[in-house]
Amino acid sequence: MIPAHGWAARFNAQRGDGNPYRTTERVIAWDDDGQALVVDKAAGKLVLAAQIDGFTGIDVDDHLVSALPGGGWMGEFRGAGGTTHHEPVIGWTVLAPGLGGPLFCDDQGLFDPDPIPELIRVWHPRATGPLAPPAGSGPDADSPTPPEDGPKS
Structure with missing residues (x-):
């Protein structure tokens, strides 16, 4: 052995x-x-x-070693017919090799830590450059307003 x-x-x-x-x-x-x-x-x-x-x-072995709060980050997802929609990051995983990623809830309140093929990118409302909010994003039915609490990026 x-x-x-x-x-x-x-x-x-x-x-x-x-x-x-x-x-x-x-x-x-x-x-x-x-x-x-x-x-x-x-x-x-x-x-x-x-x-x-x-x-x-x-x-x-990429077991979960930690989880961090979402901190106001958002995910941009590819939808049907070339549309996009935005969902809040509920948390971030940290895995044993030091890698990690965003966590999103489905409409049942469940999440899957595996990569999501429809995810285009993550962004933050206070970021600039590649992590900046997409043009035209804002508070509407498909783009929830991220929480203001949590760590500032």
Whole structure:
């Protein structure tokens, strides 16, 4: 057995209501054949990740280490027919390798920390240059006014 550092086993799973989600478990070690071992909490032992239902593979362990408030930042999204709309950043993730990104809520109050393909860019109302607000942005139904509280950029 060889200790593993910086790796995670990825799994697809389902909530009690049937909705799918993704989850990870840290790879603790590699067995003598090079297979990933994770902790089986119920059994209190290491097991092969590949033998657990929903296993999808191994990836760099980019687990969430911190979250920061949105601080008034906004996201610009590509909509249908070439339109754009804006949503507030509810927070920022900080991942184990030091990377991170913005978090946005859906209309159900849920969020997914994975990258959003429709996201064009983030901007701040007090920024200039590439991070400046888009022309014509302002308080309307598609462009909520960002909160004034939080850290100033």
